Amino acid sequence: MVFYFTGTGNSLYAAKQLDGELVSIPQIFHRKDQVYEADVIGIVCPVYGHEMPGMVKEFLRKARFCTDYLYLVLTYGNIHGRATELAEQELEASGKKADYINTLKMVDNFLPGFDMEEQTAAAPEKKVEEHLGRIKEDILSRRRWIQPVSESDREWHRKFLAGRGSVSADQWKNVYLVTDNCIGCGICTRVCPAGCIGLKDQKAVYTGKNCQMCMACIHHCPQNAIRLTIPEKNPAARYHNEHIRLTEIVKANDQHAF
Ligand SMILES: Cc1cc2nc3c(=O)[nH]c(=O)nc-3n(C[C@H](O)[C@H](O)[C@H](O)COP(=O)(O)O)c2cc1C
Ligand code: SF4
Numbered sequence: 001m002v003f004y005f006t007g008t009g010n011s012l013y014a015a016k017q018l019d020g021e022l023v024s025i026p027q028i029f030h031r032k033d034q035v036y037e038a039d040v041i042g043i044v045c046p047v048y049g050h051e052m053p054g055m056v057k058e059f060l061r062k063a064r065f066c067t068d069y070l071y072l073v074l075t076y077g078n079i080h081g082r083a084t085e086l087a088e089q090e091l092e093a094s095g096k097k098a099d100y101i102n103t104l105k106m107v108d109n110f111l112p113g114f115d116m117e118e119q120t121a122a123a124p125e126k127k128v129e130e131h132l133g134r135i136k137e138d139i140l141s142r143r144r145w146i147q148p149v150s151e152s153d154r155e156w157h158r159k160f161l162a163g164r165g166s167v168s169a170d171q172w173k174n175v176y177l178v179t180d181n182c183i184g185c186g187i188c189t190r191v192c193p194a195g196c197i198g199l200k201d202q203k204a205v206y207t208g209k210n211c212q213m214c215m216a217c218i219h220h221c222p223q224n225a226i227r228l229t230i231p232e233k234n235p236a237a238r239y240h241n242e243h244i245r246l247t248e249i250v251k252a253n254d255q256h257a258f
């Protein structure tokens, strides 16, 4: 059983390569009964600000796992800081023990920090297949290992925390702007794992409630009609994992049934 959370497909792509029934966290998040039993249980999700997405953390707090082997794979784009250590602590807070935690470097979809054209061009250097192959072997052999946090990871994490206040909480609340290019196709409302975009008068409306900051709405808009109100590296360039179809993201994230 592999639980996953994805905005632009990287984590879903990784999850698909690991053996097990795929379960999208946004699709089971609202269930009352959160007890899962399997020989092996995995969690695959992106790193946001050196941590797991809020919805994943909340799911991990609520869920009960009956398993012999619990693993986490955290996809990231550039620097994960203390992500493995913080994820381990997050699990421990709800009485869970991870057997294996690793990170997987993929395209960085964080628009304020990176130009998606440059990221896509540089993707082969990240050797995703090779690293994923090793992770797969580790899991198959039930390796017990938590990726250690190096001194330089800690230093990056300290820098990240020190710089975090440069965008205020109010700015983050209004960080998504729907422009007049919107044609009301509704795709953004269906790729949103938190159900916080709706349509009104044939135009997307961002409510912000429970927004996970996954940027799926921006990256998947066919009109490039959603922008950030803080500077982006390249507002014309968007990203989705080349192996993952839009229908798969919709299936993973669409909240209209709830
Ligand atoms: C809001 C946000 C914050 C992010 N923070 C980090 C980060 O701290 N470190 C990092 O290396 N990548 C960061 N990323 C990049 C993603 O972790 C990376 O692109 C991930 O593979 C995306 O997974 P997905 O395609 O499954 O959504 C961030 C992305 C977003 C949208
Ligand atoms: S995906 Fe883009 S064009 Fe379609 S409704 Fe959303 S903002 Fe408008």
Ligand code: SF4
Residues within 6 Å of the ligand: 007, 191, 192, 193, 194, 195, 196, 197, 206, 210, 211, 212, 213, 214, 215, 216, 217, 218
């Ligand atoms: S509004 Fe956009 S960034 Fe926020 S959760 Fe929905 S898809 Fe992700």
